[in-house]
Amino acid sequence: xxxxxxxxxxxxxxxxxxxxxxxxxxxxxxxxxxxxxxxxxxxxxxxxxxxxxxxxxxxxxxxxxxxxxxxxxxxxxxxxxxxxxxxxxxxxxxxxxxxxxxxxxxxxxxxx
Amino acid sequence: xxxxxxxxxxxxxxxxxxxxxxxxxxxxxxxxxxxxxxxxxxxxxxxxxxxxxxxxxxxxxxxxxxxxxxxxxxxxxxxxxxxxxxxxxxxxxxxxxxxxxxxxxxxxxx
Numbered sequence: 001x002x003x004x005x006x007x008x009x010x011x012x013x014x015x016x017x018x019x020x021x022x023x024x025x026x027x028x029x030x031x032x033x034x035x036x037x038x039x040x041x042x043x044x045x046x047x048x049x050x051x052x053x054x055x056x057x058x059x060x061x062x063x064x065x066x067x068x069x070x071x072x073x074x075x076x077x078x079x080x081x082x083x084x085x086x087x088x089x090x091x092x093x094x095x096x097x098x099x100x101x102x103x104x105x106x107x108x109x110x111x112x
Numbered sequence: 113x114x115x116x117x118x119x120x121x122x123x124x125x126x127x128x129x130x131x132x133x134x135x136x137x138x139x140x141x142x143x144x145x146x147x148x149x150x151x152x153x154x155x156x157x158x159x160x161x162x163x164x165x166x167x168x169x170x171x172x173x174x175x176x177x178x179x180x181x182x183x184x185x186x187x188x189x190x191x192x193x194x195x196x197x198x199x200x201x202x203x204x205x206x207x208x209x210x211x212x213x214x215x216x217x218x219x220x221x222x
Contacts, residue, residue, distance in 0.1 A: 033210075033211075041215070041216075042202060042213035042214060042215050042216055043155070043202070043213050044213070045210040045211060045212070048209050048210060087154065087155065089155075096162040096166075096168065098143055098145075098160055098162055098168075099157070099160075099168075099170065100145070100157050100160075100170075101157070101171065102147075102154045102155040102156070102157075103154055104152065104153065104154040105154055
């Protein structure tokens with residue numbers, strides 16, 4: 001089976017940098033995704049990693065180490081609107097390679 | 113562009129009633145998914161489809177059925193609703209990189 005762990009909650013200050021970690025166990029890794037979800041809204045896609053290394057997209061970066069089963073999402077220059085839950089999701093090879101498992105999410109609070 | 117549209121947005125059912133949730137996408141995506149989200153549990157995959165006429169079971173398929181008769185539509189059915197199916201249901205569609213979620217259906221079974 002699969003298991004994905006993330007911290008439940010994190011707090012950071014506006015303008016700071018925060019790193020949200022995700023560890024996973026899976027058989028047949030087929031990609032790791034990060035989503036942002038504001039309270040009461042749908043998740044929105046942030047990033048995708050399938051090879052080891054860092055993917056940068058504006059203020060957001062995501063890192064993957066497949067050998068360690070580890071990823072992190074890095075948010076720079078935090079803004080109040082970044083207060084949300086951040087979901088780590090792993091896709092595996094089962095069933096046409098489209099089986100997703102989501103972590104429980106990390107609720108980030110950005111304080112002024 | 114509408115993206116992914118879910119109907120209805122809210123519904124209250126009595127135990128034992130049946131209903132169908134509709135998901136429609138206008139992005140010509142092959143892959144479509146149904147998730148449920150419960151407090152403290154995260155998103156859990158119910159069923160998904162990799163193309164018109166195909167469906168597959170996810171992590172929590174029991175009590176649900178799905179159909180993908182047209183590429184743009186993915187239906188989720190509850191044959192006999194139970195209180196344990198009270199949840200927020202999200203549909204998503206996508207290709208290989210990045211997926212778009214619908215706005216969700218909040219279902220309460222009493």
